[in-house]
Amino acid sequence: MNSHVETFDYVVFGATGDLTMRKLLPALYHRFRDGQIPADSRIIGTARSKLSHDEFRERAEKALGRFVKGDALDAETARRFLGMVFYASVNGAEADSTWPNLLELFGDDRQDKIRVFYLATSPGLYGAICQNLSDKGLVTDRSRVVLEKPIGHDLASARKVNDDVGKVFPENRVFRIDHYLGKETVQNLIALRFANPVFERLWSADAIDHVQITAAETVGVEGRGDYYDHSGALRDMIQNHLLQVMCLVAMEPPGTLGADDVRNEKLKVLRALKPIRPADVDHVAVRGQYGRGRTGDGIVPAYLEELGEGRQSNTETYVALRAEVHTWRWGKVPFFLRSGKRLPAKVSEVVIQFRETPWSIFPSQLQANRLILRLQPEEGIQLSIMNKDPAMDSMALRPANIDVAFEKAFSTRYPDAYERLLMDTVRGDPVLFMRRDEVEAAWTWVEPILDSWRERPDTLRHYSAGTWGPDQARHLLGSNRQWHEDM
Numbered sequence: 001m002n003s004h005v006e007t008f009d010y011v012v013f014g015a016t017g018d019l020t021m022r023k024l025l026p027a028l029y030h031r032f033r034d035g036q037i038p039a040d041s042r043i044i045g046t047a048r049s050k051l052s053h054d055e056f057r058e059r060a061e062k063a064l065g066r067f068v069k070g071d072a073l074d075a076e077t078a079r080r081f082l083g084m085v086f087y088a089s090v091n092g093a094e095a096d097s098t099w100p101n102l103l104e105l106f107g108d109d110r111q112d113k114i115r116v117f118y119l120a121t122s123p124g125l126y127g128a129i130c131q132n133l134s135d136k137g138l139v140t141d142r143s144r145v146v147l148e149k150p151i152g153h154d155l156a157s158a159r160k161v162n163d164d165v166g167k168v169f170p171e172n173r174v175f176r177i178d179h180y181l182g183k184e185t186v187q188n189l190i191a192l193r194f195a196n197p198v199f200e201r202l203w204s205a206d207a208i209d210h211v212q213i214t215a216a217e218t219v220g221v222e223g224r225g226d227y228y229d230h231s232g233a234l235r236d237m238i239q240n241h242l243l244q245v246m247c248l249v250a251m252e253p254p255g256t257l258g259a260d261d262v263r264n265e266k267l268k269v270l271r272a273l274k275p276i277r278p279a280d281v282d283h284v285a286v287r288g289q290y291g292r293g294r295t296g297d298g299i300v301p302a303y304l305e306e307l308g309e310g311r312q313s314n315t316e317t318y319v320a321l322r323a324e325v326h327t328w329r330w331g332k333v334p335f336f337l338r339s340g341k342r343l344p345a346k347v348s349e350v351v352i353q354f355r356e357t358p359w360s361i362f363p364s365q366l367q368a369n370r371l372i373l374r375l376q377p378e379e380g381i382q383l384s385i386m387n388k389d390p391a392m393d394s395m396a397l398r399p400a401n402i403d404v405a406f407e408k409a410f411s412t413r414y415p416d417a418y419e420r421l422l423m424d425t426v427r428g429d430p431v432l433f434m435r436r437d438e439v440e441a442a443w444t445w446v447e448p449i450l451d452s453w454r455e456r457p458d459t460l461r462h463y464s465a466g467t468w469g470p471d472q473a474r475h476l477l478g479s480n481r482q483w484h485e486d487m
């Protein structure tokens with residue numbers, strides 16, 4: 001049962017945008033429906049568009065209709081929820097005459113009420129919005145700011161965003177969202193490792209051959225081509241989500257579950273990553289872009305066709321990387337990370353591939369144990385083991401799985417990642433958010449790859465939509481290893 005949070009004002013900049021409609025409002029609705037949000041809280045949408053409170057509520061109602069799944073949407077709860085929703089037309093980036101629209105909603109409101117400023121606009125506006133919030137006197141001691149990704153486009157721009165926001169909000173009141181950290185199954189990595197010694201005792205180079213972290217999507221870039229074409233898969237998925245998951249897989253046990261203890265351990269992993277020299281890029285990184293191909297939905301267009309007629313682009317829609325965490329625990333164990341669009345399955349998972357037995361006394365070929373942590377969908381854990389084949393009189397063996405499907409085990413709804421994260425911003429608990437030094441360490445590591453790709457367009461491979469990416473990604477693993485693609 002989720003506990004109550006204190007009454008709050010949640011001010012969303014970029015409230016007419018896709019993220020607010022698709023994720024933020026449905027997440028807040030769910031938590032309101034669960035009884036977690038006090039009814040005197042307010043959700044205040046802002047954007048430049050001129051809308052009345054009611055016009056914005058109509059948009060919000062439509063968004064709930066589209067994006068709240070199953071039977072969770074009921075008219076009476078939605079009516080009460082929409083009663084908490086307000087709108088102010090503000091140009092967040094300018095210190096102009098639109099700000100009174102927001103200021104009048106605060107009047108001489110209690111200064112001790114929690115205020116969350118959620119910036120769901122282009123990151124280029126974050127610094128200006130924070131400065132304006134401060135200049136207009138809206139930032140109280142109990143205010144915090146939430147920054148959507150991407151934080152910058154590279155290390156220098158990330159530092160600039162962090163510096164600008166840091167002029168107004170101290171680090172402990174800056175919440176940098178990485179929605180993967182809000183996924184239940186990603187948080188469960190901490191439970192799996194540190195509450196189950198049976199795994200943790202084997203969690204090192206002694207027993208593990210390699211680790212695979214995959215985030216595969218079947219969709220293309222859809223309506224987000226303009227954003228995506230400036231970003232690409234490395235910035236969009238690897239620099240943040242997959243490196244964060246890798247940190248949770250690779251980190252040492254934190255002293256406590258406190259935000260800084262956990263984030264210090266993640267930072268140590270990022271700083272222990274073997275640096276990539278320009279000459280190494282081709283050996284440790286593969287990138288690709290999808291062409292036309294066949295998927296479950298029939299023939300789908302190429303990335304360039306989705307971007308629009310006549311557009312050319314070297315942006316990657318697929319990345320596979322080899323990383324090493326140079327610590328005593330991991331030695332030279334490779335971590336293979338990959339993410340791509342228009343792949344054959346929507347799946348995010350971590351595969352821990354254990355080493356083979358040093359010697360076999362059995363007539364059958366042995367398959368090394370493999371632990372699969374399924375982050376989404378069909379969340380669960382699967383451990384492959386070798387068993388005696390009951391159909392045979394001999395000691396012939398066959399692999400079988402120990403399977404835990406979380407939905408069956410816990411019979412509960414899996415909340416969207418944003419639900420937990422939005423409530424944590426109200427609680428003021430930053431453990432599931434990225435600290436400044438983590439973001440900058442991640443940029444530091446990926447930057448040589450970005451630099452090399454910018455100068456070497458010929459490194460962009462092609463793959464057909466509906467396949468598992470360019471062939472070169474297979475070679476990255478070496479001849480005796482294979483990607484887990486049996487899903």
Ligand SMILES: NC(=O)C1=CN([C@@H]2O[C@H](COP(=O)(O)OP(=O)(O)OC[C@H]3O[C@@H](n4cnc5c(N)ncnc54)[C@H](OP(=O)(O)O)[C@@H]3O)[C@@H](O)[C@H]2O)C=CC1
Pocket residue numbers: 013014015016017018019020046047048049090091092093094119120121122123125148149150227
């Ligand atoms: N959509 C998604 O799935 C995801 C988005 N993100 C990030 O979230 C952020 C928002 O994304 P998304 O919702 O898709 O973007 P959209 O382009 O759909 O929305 C942008 C919003 O910003 C508002 N806006 C633009 N300029 C200003 C301004 N000067 N002052 C106030 N509001 C302004 C726009 O409204 P108006 O024009 O009326 O001002 C609109 O509401 C981005 O940083 C994106 O990278 C991150 C992960 C996933």
Ligand SMILES: O=C1O[C@H](COP(=O)(O)O)[C@@H](O)[C@H](O)[C@H]1O
Pocket residue numbers: 215217236237348
């Ligand atoms: O942050 C992003 O994540 C989504 C994938 O998220 P998931 O929770 O569905 O795995 C991705 O589609 C998008 O491009 C990226 O910006």
